[in-house]
Amino acid sequence: MFEVYITKSGKYLPNEAVSNDEMEDFLGLINNSASKTQRIILRNNGIASRYYALDKAGNPTHTNAELANNAIETLFDENFTRKEVELLSCGTSTPDHLLPSHAAMVHGLMKNHSVELNSSTGVCNAGMNALKFGFLSIKSGNTKNAICTGSERVSSWMLADKFESEVVNLKTLEEQPIIAFKKDFLRWMLSDGAAAFLLENEPKGKNPLRIEWMEAYSYAFELETCMYAGGDKLENGEIKPWSDYKSSEWLTQSVFSIKQDVKLLDENILEKGAESMKAAMDKNNIKPEDITYFLPHVSSHYFVKGLYNALTEKGIEIPMEKWFMNLKTVGNVGSASIYLMLEELMNSGKLKKGDKILLSVPESGRFSYAYAYLTVC
Structure with a gap:
């Protein structure tokens, strides 16, 4: 078995940072009315700025694949070129297409040569799953290197015009033309961006990070779906898929919008997170004092305490001075968030040889969790 190192990291955040007051300038007003929940949600999530792959007219400026490819481009130099890539492993919650796969679309932009591809889907763990595929490939000797990415372009899913047919339908039914909180909530939580890691079987570059282990846990066997898109939740907790709806209902019920059962989230996300993290640390004999930096992906500062x-x-008990987060300035970028956090830490000048880093990523889709433990070499 070979050692695996993250030897380089890069990111791409589209356009200029968007402040809280500018969000509806980009996403638009639903029913020509300002959201009544926006300020409450922003006050709780603690996000001050984020990035959108949109202009103020709501026109897309980048595809998800372009965001990922732009992040990948930052990894190449005279010491490692695109012609040397052996494996491309890409994770996202918001692919540009149902088919072909996200990784195939990213590879189409790289214009390099034939490589092995892996596409990881899901919610926030899509990026960690992509990283683990690259880790295991190098660990086993299948490849000598891998590029792994996390990327999201969710902004176009949250544009006001995506909900107009639902609003019209609500008016027809003589109901309040306000979309459900489970949909409006996420419009003020999510944003766009991408980051990429170069994994190699040798400790190259400045302060490479050796991946000691990666662990993952799912609680889907006992908990119902919490965050979903491309369907809707029935009273019995099951998800009715988009293909079982009439095409007219795709618009009138915003079937493709991203939704979250906030009550279910609040009841389970922290409890299962602590349970799974303890299991990962116990399995690998890691104690809190063995952690120099703790990088938890949290969707909102509301959950930190x-x-x-x-x-x-x-x-x-991990002292707060060991916690490293950039949610306030970068926003919640789903599967890319943990990549963006680690990229910022790697390029901060703070790391020194021997430091230990624990990555923690929860996914509320149906409650799964992923962890990685790294050593600065």
């Missing part, structure tokens, strides 16, 4: 308390109750 709760996560700290939940971990402490499990005997995992």
